[in-house]
Amino acid sequence: MFNNKKFLSILLAAVFAVLVLAGCNSEVGNASNDSANNEETDSSSNEGEVVELELFSTKTENPETYQRLVDKFEAENPNIKVEVVSQPDSLTVLKTRLTKNDLPDIIATGGNPTFGELGRAGVLKDFTDSPLVDDINEGFLYQVKDIVSYDEENVYGIPYAGNAVGVLYNKAKFKELGLEIPTTWDEFIEVADKIEAAGEVPFYHTWKDAWTITVPWNDLVINIAGDDFAQSKTEGEATFIDRYSEVADKMLTLRDYSHNDVFGKSYADGNQAFANGESVMYLQGNFAVPAIKEFNPDIELGMFTLPALNDADENMFVASVDVLFTMPKDAEHPEETMKFIEFMYEEENATQYMEEQFAISAMNNVTYIDPIMEPLKDKLAEGKIRQAPTHYYPAGFPAAQSIQEFLIDGDKDAFLKKMDKDWDAAVAN
Amino acid sequence: MAKKHTFYVMTIPAMVLFFLFQTYPTIQGIFYSFTNWKGYGDWEFVGLDNFLRFFRDDRTQHAYSFTFGYSILSTILVNVISLFVALGLNAKIKFQKTLRAIYFLPNILSVLIIGFIFGFIFSHVIPELGASLGIGLLEKNILGNPNLAWIGIVLVAVWQAVAFNTILYLAGLQTVPMELYEAARIDGASRWIEFWKITFPLIAPFFTINVVVAMREFLMAFDHIVALTNGGPGTSTETISLLIYRGAFQDGDFAYQSANAVLYLIAIVLISVLQIYFLQKREVEL
Amino acid sequence: MNIKKTNWPITILLCIGALTIIFPLYLTFVIAVKTPVEMAQSIWAFPKVFHFENFIKAIEMTNFFNAFKNSAIVTIFSVVLTVLTNSMVAYAIARNMHLRFFKFLYYYFVSALFIPFPILMLPLVKQMSSWGLDNVVGLIFLYVVFGLAFNVFLYVGYIKSIPKELEEAAIMDGASTWKIFWKVIFPLLSPMNATIAILTCLKAWNDFLLPLIILVDKDDATLPLVQYVFQSEFSANYNLAFASYLMALLPMIIVYLFAQKWIIGGLTRGAVK
Structure with missing residues (x-):
């Protein structure tokens, strides 16, 4: 019995060893492949030491585009290697790394509260005097300062690309059903009614993922709740009960024009379903376009402003800083890092990014806009854009989760009260 | 004398590692629960503020009630089911070895990946089945319903x-x-009486171990929640571990979540002590 | 007594129960070898053609072999170090419980069973990174430490049941305490070593939370962590995702198929003692 056991433990160890060897061998295989790939670049720069930079991206949609640009950059700069890192829950990871004093060399993030917190923590480089900043759209520049603090003068991150949040629609289906782009709320609902009457699904909601709820929410809020809400609320001069009642009603209206498992489907499911024509419209940002096209490259897409109000001229849409580049104040390789950032802002490279990512450029000298977003152009030129209001919500205020709960149970009064209470609690702590 | 000396030396590696990676961070965690530290930068003492905040915080309270409810229910279900399965496997059956091997299989699999697989079953397989059978209740993903997500x-x-x-x-x-x-059979005892009078009393110590171990595991639930609902819809399936992880790393609530963890520690100690006390008392009575 | 007949009702019930265990794994397999188009036709039908290219693609996308190597290293070293350090300290404690120091040490270790991980999670993350241990090595240390409480509890109980006469005989022969531990005690601990090795192995191989919070470098990622990353980046392509899940589950399943009797036996023995 005892020997038997011993035998088995040896067997187990042997199985493991074989598996590990298999793993190591293929590791070696990979490594040699890698070095083969890099040989040409390496051989040209034998003299200089290779600097390795980490490009930490908090977006999951664009690593391939980054990789293509990085490859180009590495070809031009053989002594710099850039590793693109993009992982889930990346904002949390970024915060964790702030906690550990281990910030990445290059940070590519959006104008979100985490960026604001990094800015306030004083760990980021001040780009105020950088020539790159001169070419940036004023509206986007204002956003990156504002997110750090109301009266911030310094620029801690350079806006790169903006996103637009509105209504994606299937052009073929619109034509088939004889629909026009709606410009007022009433027309919008009329369109939805017609779609339902034709036996199709107006919107494909993916509200299992709470963040996707904030997409239409933000478009409604900027038009209805007022620009000054966050500040007024914190100063005690505004409440959710006063300002958000209509927003809540309209969210409930939108909820009911969808498929029957609104809270059971995820963002990934939605991209696929909309791509396959399971709904006519899709309340999403332009950042969803690449994923949709991946499922159906032939889909004809368009995007228009979610008309939250009945005054067509007044309607605005949410366009936030989707990507900004920044780096730590105490960067390990400041020159190389800056070189990479400057490379990204070169017109040719920036245009490539905007094209591939269907993004709105934050640079005045890069004017490319994708035909999909053509209907947004006028509003954009008129400056009828606002930053996502959720970006102004205090940290620790669980907005998306609360809205999700409200849309499930439909109790508006309790919801608005809870929002007021949670906000006050988050500000107090 | 030399012998005693050796025994002390033997404890050193484990003791040092244990202190550095277990006790030291625990002490720090308790320490920071009395401060307003964000995880970086300056901090000051705030006394019991973090603990008092717990009583005003619905989200945290909900996480506690969800975690306890989930743990108690799962502990009961697991013990009932596994006791029956074990009785079945212990009976005179065919394919005994194969069945035993299959029933043990889930234990060796990663909870996270199992969570992903079941997430797919709940979001696609069951709704499709519900739709084709015309059962309305099954057509929706139960994980998207705050009243049903706990079932998943x-x-x-x-x-x-x-x-x-x-x-x-x-x-x-x-x-x-x-x-x-x-002997019991000669006395004409029924299967039921056999179980309650013979089997159960004799395996009572195993019952105690199982209840304590299972409950402890469930109270720490993290992996499969992340995979299935990530705490949603809303915060309806947020467990204490998930809340502490998110609150501390996402919202910069390091100090408050440390206080939360201290309360959690107290709760776990109380529960464990009570469990062992009552279950062992029962064992003796049996 | 008479030889009992096979109990068919129970056999059938257990077989049905076993299906609920097999079904998710079957599903994982069939989805992993299908294309999205085939899956649209039927999720659970057995595919006519196996699309093994899903695996090749998933291997590339997750850098599978690297993650496998990381998981294997973490697991093997955690198991070896756990068995060595934990049995040693348990031996010292078990034979000296009458001394205050060892008694204290026993309760000190075992009390950690009650300490929930979240309480030390936050400081631990900082500490590991500032000590340069936010990597595979650090992970190994942590598995050794976090298993200690339960392992010492098991080992001490087991060692107490080993009669002291064997050691006394060895002492007569002039053997040192070290030698007694290695030559007499450690071999006698084999069943318990096996139990603890299996438990540690399962923990280290399947754990997700520690790699999630401790590891920084993408190249250090273990298998479960890689699945998590993969799931959120490419969640829409379920076929690739499931191919990736299957590969992550498979090494353990293969080991289990070969050593199933031994693994279950090891755990059972640990429980009975």
Whole structure:
């Protein structure tokens, strides 16, 4: 019995060893492949030491585009290697790394509260005097300062690309059903009614993922709740009960024009379903376009402003800083890092990014806009854009989760009260 | 004398590692619960503020009630099911070895990946089945319903945990001498009486271990929640571990979540002590 | 007594129960070898053609072999170090419980069973990174430490049941305490070593939370962590995702198929003692 056991433990160890060897061998295989790939670049720069930079991206949609640009950059700069890192829950990871004093060399993030917190923590480089900043759209520049603090003068991150949040629609289906782009709320609902009457699904909601709820929410809020809400609320001069009642009603209206498992489907499911024509419209940002096209490259897409109000001229849409580049104040390789950032802002490279990512450029000298977003152009030129209001919500205020709960149970009064209470609690702590 | 000396030396590696990676961070965690530290930068003492905030915080309170409710229910289900499975596996059946191997299989699999797989089952397989059978209730993803999502969470937890507890019960059943059953049968005892009068009292220590171990695991639930609902819809399936992880790393609430963890520690100690006290008392009575 | 007949009702019930365990794994397999188009036709039908290219693609996308190597290293070293350090300290404690120091040490270790991980999670993350241990090595240390409480509890109980006469005989022969531990005690601990090795192995191989919070470098990622990353980046392509899940589960399943009797036996023995 005892020997038997011993035998088995040896067997187990042997199985493991074989598996590990298999793993190591293929590791070696990979490594040699890698070095083969890099040989040409390496051989040209034998003299200089290779600097390795980490490009930490908090977006999951664009690593391939980054990789293509990085490859180009590495070809031009053989002594710099850039590793693109993009992982889930990346904002949390970024915060964790702030906690550990281990910030990445290059940070590519959006104008979100985490960026604001990094800015306030004083760990980021001040780009105020950088020539790159001169070419940036004023509206986007204002956003990156504002997110750090109301009266911030310094620029801690350079806006790169903006996103637009509105209504994606299937052009073929619109034509088939004889629909026009709606410009007022009433027309919008009329369109939805017609779609339902034709036996199709107006919107494909993916509200299992709470963040996707904030997409239409933000478009409604900027038009209805007022620009000054966050500040007024914190100063005690505004409440959710006063300002958000209509927003809540309209969210409930939108909820009911969808498929029957609104809270059971995820963002990934939605991209696929909309791509396959399971709904006519899709309340999403332009950042969803690449994923949709991946499922159906032939889909004809368009995007228009979610008309939250009945005054067509007044309607605005949410366009936030989707990507900004920044780096730590105490960067390990400041020159190389800056070189990479400057490379990204070169017109040719920036245009490539905007094209591939269907993004709105934050640079005045890069004017490319994708035909999909053509209907947004006028509003954009008129400056009828606002930053996502959720970006102004205090940290620790669980907005998306609360809205999700409200849309499930439909109790508006309790919801608005809870929002007021949670906000006050988050500000107090 | 030399011998004693050696014994002390033997404790050093474990003791040093344990202090550095267990005790030291624990002490720090307790320490920071009395401060307003964000995880970086300056901080000051704030006394019991963090603990008082707990009583005003609905989200945290909900996480506690969800975690306890989920743990108690799962513990009961796991113990009932695995006891039955173990009794079945211990009976005279065909394919005994194969079945035993299958029932233990979930224990060796990663909870996270199991969570992903079941997430797909809940979001696609069951709704499709519901649609084709015309059962309206099944057509929607239960994980998207705050009143039902817990069922999915419990189901996956139980699916996995039954494996280990079954093996422990099976071990217990094998310690019961066959002669006792034979004697009982001669006396004409029914199966039911046999179970309550012979089997259960003899495996009571295993019952205690199983309840304590299972409950402890469930109270720490993290992996499969992340995979299935990530705490949603809303915050309806947020467990304490998930809340502390998110609150501390996402919202910069390091100090408050440390206080939360201290309360959690107190709760776990109380529960464990009570469990052991009552279950062992029962064992003696039996 | 008479030889009992096979109990068919129970056999059938258990077989049905076993299906609920097999079904998710079957599903994982069939989805992993299908294309999205085939899956649209039927999720659970057995595919006519196996699309093994899903695996090749998933291997590339997750850098599978690297993650496998990381998981294997973490697991093997955690198991070896756990068995060595934990049995040693348990031996010292078990034979000296009458001394205050060892008694204290026993309760000190075992009390950690009650300490929930979240309480030390936050400081631990900082500490590991500032000590340069936010990597595979650090992870190994942590598995050794976090298993200690339960392992010492098991080992001490087991060692107490080993009669002291064997050691006394060895002492007569002039053997040192070290030698007694290695030559007499450690071999006698084999069943318990096996139990603890299996438990540690399962923990280290399947754990997700510690790699999630401790590891920084993408190249250090273990298998579960890689699945998590993969799931959120490419969640829409379920076929690739499931191919990736299957590969992550498979090494353990293969080991289990070969050593199933031994693994279950090891755990059972640990429980009975």
